[in-house]
Amino acid sequence: MRTPVITRSLIAAACALACMASQAATIKITSRDKAGEGFNDPTPVTPVGGNPGTTLGAQRWNVYQYVASIWEKNIDSNVVINVSAGWEALTCTSTSATLGSAGALNIWHDFPNGKAGTWYPQALANKLAGVNLSDGQPDSTGYDNFDIKTQFNVNLGNTGCLDGSKFYLGLDGNAGTNVNFVETLLHELGHGLGFSVLTVSTSTGSRLNAAGTGYVATGGLPSIWEQYMYDNTAKKTWLNMTSAERKASAINPLQLAWIGPNVKAGAGFLKHIPIVKTVSPATSGNLSLDFSAASFGPAAPSSGTFGVLANVATQTNETGPGCDAFDTANTMAVKGKVAIISRGTCSFAIKVKNAQNAGAVGVILVNNTTGALIPGGTDTTITIPAVGVTQADGNALKAAVTAAIPYGTRSKAGTVTANLTTDPARIAGADTNGNPLLYTPATLAPGSSVSHWDVTATPNLLMEPNINSDLTTTLVPPVDLTVPLLKDLGW
Known part of the structure; x- marks a missing residue:
């Protein structure tokens, strides 16, 4: 540059x-x-x-x-x-x-x-x-x-x-x-x-020097972005951090917020975080977990029963979890239920379509790495809702299904029912103070980390790292926050 x-x-x-x-x-x-x-x-x-x-x-x-x-x-x-x-x-x-x-x-x-x-x-x-x-x-x-x-x-x-x-x-x-x-x-x-941190190396936290010739650990000049980037763990803005602290903040999931006044004033349209609550005969199976709706298929209900949960077992010579037509055992397991399927190998839409073909009424997709999962993709033939959860939460749901089985009868195993609702105390894509979050996955995504809104924002925002199907050409509240952020910078 x-x-x-x-x-x-x-x-x-x-x-x-x-x-x-x-x-x-x-x-x-x-x-x-x-x-x-x-x-x-x-x-x-x-x-x-x-x-x-x-x-x-x-x-x-x-x-x-x-x-x-x-x-x-x-x-x-x-x-x-x-x-x-x-x-x-x-x-x-x-x-x-x-x-x-x-x-x-x-x-x-x-x-x-x-x-x-x-x-x-x-x-x-x-x-x-x-x-x-x-x-x-x-x-x-x-x-x-x-x-x-x-x-x-x-x-x-x-x-x-x-x-x-x-x-x-x-x-x-x-x-x-x-x-x-x-x-x-x-x-x-x-x-x-200007919707970018621009002159900070997110992999090292170093700033560009005044001559513009290289990134330096100390003595570089800050970007206009840094005054409004607040890390809720470190309790300081990037403007006041060392290079090492900025490096850590760039991979601190759901903790780096934008505190600019124009964004804060316009962020009231962000919705409350959707959660799935389970009801299980086993005490350990009564859970309350965050989820993110898929970008394809019908919308998951904002409240009410989602369905009885079912684990999808590994199939012989399968391409990947849920990537092939379900065998007889998995078809019997998911028919009329919500299938739990891990991420990997094939697209989310393929997994959901295979579950739909087997008779499932919904799908919970589980991440195979740390961080939130926003299931993307397109398939106009999908007629059942799907949602994504973190790896840890997905594993907890799978364990809950297994733990409930002994509580049934000789003819019918115990089951776990999932209900969908929202958390009245938390906002999707924002911190506890209502400040929208920047994208900081635990594994650095060069070119994407920090310079986008977090993928947990609901509704989806233009400047998330993915182009979602529900975006519009309106760039201001109550639809979007792109222009308010640019105004915080001086536009």
């Missing part, structure tokens, strides 16, 4: 412009694609979901303009926000793919109207200074001093690149089994505008 030097003459000019009123922003998208590629792809397509383009390139361009217009209405700046956009061949396999990414191309510190000794992404720095700080500066990036650089996978959906799952280029949100490009681009431009 380039860190141009700010001159005295630039400061004087910026001060003169900084107080001008602004009601919106202007975002300029510039393509860097070659003829016949990306935005210039002439492949004929049929208009879809409100997108009138008749070539693949035109539809891609229309989505960019549509998303830019949404952001223009949600943020203020007197300085044009310049975005370099391109379609490129990114990492792929038949079952996975890098969708794309976006980020600030240039970063700044110690400019007019910014917080002294603090790193900012260029678009925000320009807004605060009132001028384009990179004007007249030498370009060492190769991208003409743009504020934000984006790149998306031109091969998505082709053979060998997440086969069959293309970017949906409609503007109506009806992506089905494809990847909603509107939501993906909204999310990535949010990162480019």
Whole structure:
């Protein structure tokens, strides 16, 4: 990342412009694609979901303009926000793919109207200074001093690149089994505008030095993010932590909260944490556990009986837990009941569909590592609800089913019934003070940890690490918290 030097003459000019009123922003998208590629792809397509383009390139361009217009209405700046956009061949396999990414191309510190000794992404720095700080500066990036650089996978959906799952280029949100490009681009431009810790290495906790040449354990400059990142275990913000403390905080699940005033004021729409309560003849089987609803299938009931629980046994030569059609024993075990299935090998939707085919009325999916489990995926043929629980809680549910068996009769084993409700004292995706949580899984996810909302938020938020099917294009409360966080930063 380039860190141009700010001159005295630039400061004087910026001060003169900084107080001008602004009601919106202007975002300029510039393509860097070659003829016949990306935005210039002439492949004929049929208009879809409100997108009138008749070539693949035109539809891609229309989505960019549509998303830019949404952001223009949600943020203020007197300085044009310049975005370099391109379609490129990114990492792929038949079952996975890098969708794309976006980020600030240039970063700044110690400019007019910014917080002294603090790193900012260029678009925000320009807004605060009132001028384009990179004007007249030498370009060492190769991208003409743009504020934000984006790149998306031109091969998505082709053979060998997440086969069959293309970017949906409609503007109506009806992506089905494809990847909603509107939501993906909204999310990535949010990162480019500043929704990212940016200049802190989450793997070491080190900050970028003032020259922008490397991360250092001590003496680096903080990111504008750090003042609002509060660790409930350490009882301090990242601004006041050592590198070692920031490293630990980045993998401290459900403990790192955002305490900015705009986010706190708008977070009241987050719902209370859903929980599953079990009723068992064995005292040890009466549990109260958190769960997260799956993104596919019908919604789990917010209250009432979920069903009698059933463990799914390991099958001979199985692909993975629940990944194959259920054998006779498992079919008899889960018919009319809620199947408990561990994560692993195949998709969540495949596991739930196999349980559904065997007669199950619901599924509890159990994580195979630490942390919350949000079962993602798509399958429009699934008609039973599914929820996810942690590894420890799932193991407790399995043990409860086993412990209840001796309490039955000779003809009918004892059973455990699961009921769904919410915890009136806790909010999903927030700490005990109502401050929304940042994503800090126990195993660091480079590029995702810390710079997203936690996956436990309900309803789902745009800036979670996953693009969920229930997202909208509204970026403010009572639907979303993206804009309030950016306003906390200075937008």
